[in-house]
Amino acid sequence: MTSTQYPVHPDVTVHSGETIYRTDEWWKAAVTHSYGDSDPELAIYLWHRDDDWSRKNKYHVKTAEAWHADKDRIKQYLAKNGEPVDDQSAFSVSDYYNVNQGESVFETEDWWKAIVEIDQKGEFDTHEVIIYLWQRVDGDWRRRQKYAIKNLDDWNDERDAVDDLLDDDQSAAGTEASSREDIQAIAQSDAAKSDSDEDILADVEAEVKDLHLGSGVAKES
Structure with missing residues (x-):
């Protein structure tokens, strides 16, 4: 997915996104994006079309934990509690x-x-x-x-869109973490194998040395 699919800044790289609603004049979407080499982050954008789409609001979802806390508060205040x-x-x-x-x-x-x-x-x-x-x-x-x-209907759509992207991000992070763990396990296995090979070589060298020493002693006696 490219940044041209959403009216974000040219320096922003879009990784994934989900449109919440779009009309001729308004467009709201949840977007996972990054700047340069920075880690991806999720934000809810609201754009308005004048001649071109211009950003009116942007709300960063910093972490999944912060989003879950926001959801609880939003639910409470929508219920006027x-x-x-x-x-x-x-x-x-x-x-x-x-x-x-x-x-x-x-x-x-x-x-x-x-x-x-x-x-x-x-x-x-x-x-x-x-x-x-x-x-x-x-x-x-x-x-x-x-x-x-x-309203509540809008909230349900927006909540689901953000939840879906957070799930995707966590799944991707889990896959990346799993890959890193696999690489580390292979590296550790190779290191262990190398250590084992060195131990075997050391044992062989010791046995050869013992044989040589034994032969020498035998000749002298």
């Missing part, structure tokens, strides 16, 4: 949104990850779950990643 929010300034989101529920996943001096449930956009009612990742820049929190789930 999250933490109630009374202060709209508690999270660094647009004033256009009304945050009904939300919680921080982690927060450091420089990075902040949170999940929120939005129940209003402007004057319109909605029910969306969004995961944010912000970075502190010059004292302000700047959004670096955003992953929005519009």
Whole structure:
């Protein structure tokens, strides 16, 4: 699979991908990719077509463990069983949104990850779950990643797409690890065989030496 099959940066190598949905204007996909010699990583992309496809959001799935934790939180907030929010300034989101529920996943001096449930956009009612990742820049929190789930049906499709790619990646990693183990086993076997050959050679040399010594002693007696 090549990067031309998805509208990613030319320096990005696409290893595998799965389109979640695609219309004339919007395209969402889960993609396993890498930069140069870096290890492959998985991300959920959202593109919008103006004249060309332009990226609107990108959310990195760092590890399978982190994804499983995100899934549990998303399920909880889609069911509206999250933490109630009374202060709209508690999270660094647009004033256009009304945050009904939300919680921080982690927060450091420089990075902040949170999940929120939005129940209003402007004057319109909605029910969306969004995961944010912000970075502190010059004292302000700047959004670096955003992953929005519009409804349960969308979530099921997206969850399955990411799960499938994670399964494929883990299977490939398992095969690679197995191959490495096989190579190591062969190398160890060869090394052991070499050691055994050296031991046999040493034994033969010792026996020959003993025979020679025995012959010499026999002649002197």
